Amino acid sequence: MTGSAVEGRPTTSSAVLEVKDLSVTFRTEDGPLSAVDRVNLQVSDGEVLAIVGESGCGKSVTAMSLAGLLPRTATVEGSVRLDGVELIGADKRTLRSIRGREVAYIFQEPMTSLNPVFTVGYQISEVLRVHSGLSKQAARKRAVELLKLVGIPSAERRVGDYPHQLSGGMRQRVMIAMAVACDPKVLIADEPTTALDVTIQAGILDVLRALRERLGTSVVLITHDLGVVADLADRVAVMYAGRVVETAEVHELFARPQHPYTAGLLGASPAAGRHAGTHRLNEIPGLVPVLAEQPDACTFADRCPRAIDTCTTKQPALTAGVACWNPEGR
Template identity: 70%
Template structure:
């Protein structure tokens, strides 16, 4: 088995504001290998995007980051802004969640792609412009030579997302973090974006960390999956095994709430009762216990360790 290209160990992130401390990410560990797609899933506010921003070194000064993020042999936690600037966009790239706010509205898409190439690869303006055309063609944008001269508002949502992918892969990064790359896109456009990501993995051997709340997308493209709840990893494993036999009650609840084809209107979707806990204090116990139908006194008094699932009373794996 190949060595991991990205290894995150014991990563924790907290924010201090107004005399309060919010523990957004608590002791996250994962690794991803070349050509692998790791999906990070969970409901809004569970820490998925904060984890990715911490990995990229893009959090504000109010954030405190501990743990380790190793890209190849380089440690990124604690690295200087100059060191991170050399890595970001070159070896480690990110597709941000909303392309309309991530792209500069007053610059053409060709110039925005070319800026990455000129900064990291030292290309001339003319060389960068030609390479921008090639990249737009790579991500499936029709008439790329015309599109490089257009502005973001002239493109559809799907095309803007493809431009973001073109910028992210311009320097052939070894790791690509995709933060909700298919959100608010219709099913046809979503399928096209996923095809682009598959093509990049196959052609360039890019490792992809896919952040999403869409379990259908995970089943379609991911190799492994990491399930987060209240800033912690509650389960991880191979995607087909986790979907077939989820062990953590939270994972079981997420999968149970997925609509099945032809089942619309025939049954009420199951819901997880209760509220997500406050992140001001991470208890030395199971954070899901107040909402869990399987919880016992041990769950509220002792924190479970992560094996396949961080749970004292996981669902049993059925014999095959």
């Protein structure tokens, strides 16, 4: 894979998605709430970039901001470029034309994302008719092909089913079919295997892998499951309290994590392969902070076993792939 997926690495012209200094602040009754702070990401053609971290770290907010899906209470600053086209500040018409066609989403709960009063075939066909201009008959035929593509058996019959008639795994496959209907340049998968059992999860990952190889689509994978990351991703960006704290190729990250938070995530995950048999998993003490504003200090310092005095007085920048004053291995 050529090119960089994230900040801190050399880049090439193959980058299809470039995010620079992305910040998101929400207006609340208690005042401004900083959810994302100066995030920088790049994704190359055909690359899978995983964004990982605990709940509340800003992963989903980052993903939703890429195509303008945040509510009006959000203030978004920075730059998001898709093939050189700026999306931050773009008008509604431009964003509507991009969503589903250039950038598509797979949301984590298909039962709430799919409309219960329309058949799955109608919902896939609607995407094709709006963005590709297909006739009703042609769109339905293509919907059947897409259901076959994502591994749904008896697609000719299932195309007429409603969401409640399908299992959780099949509904997730329908969501994937809708997302790739128009061959998007970037596919954003937000916790695509949440609440699915291990067997179904493996099937969904196989579908995503096959689609990536067949269509060459770039994927931004939002997850807290390091097993999924190891199975699918090329590169990883670790987020904590709204900031990217480490970036690396997936094998490098698992073998030699630099940020103490990354090491803590790996130590707390059975998927990392560091805790077999009856060994207890490690825990990261404390909780992700809710930030009214980004402090001039390391936000992980209170939970960090490697914290030094500088950590409580100055915020570290992302340098050489890690934002830490006292990284692992030093």
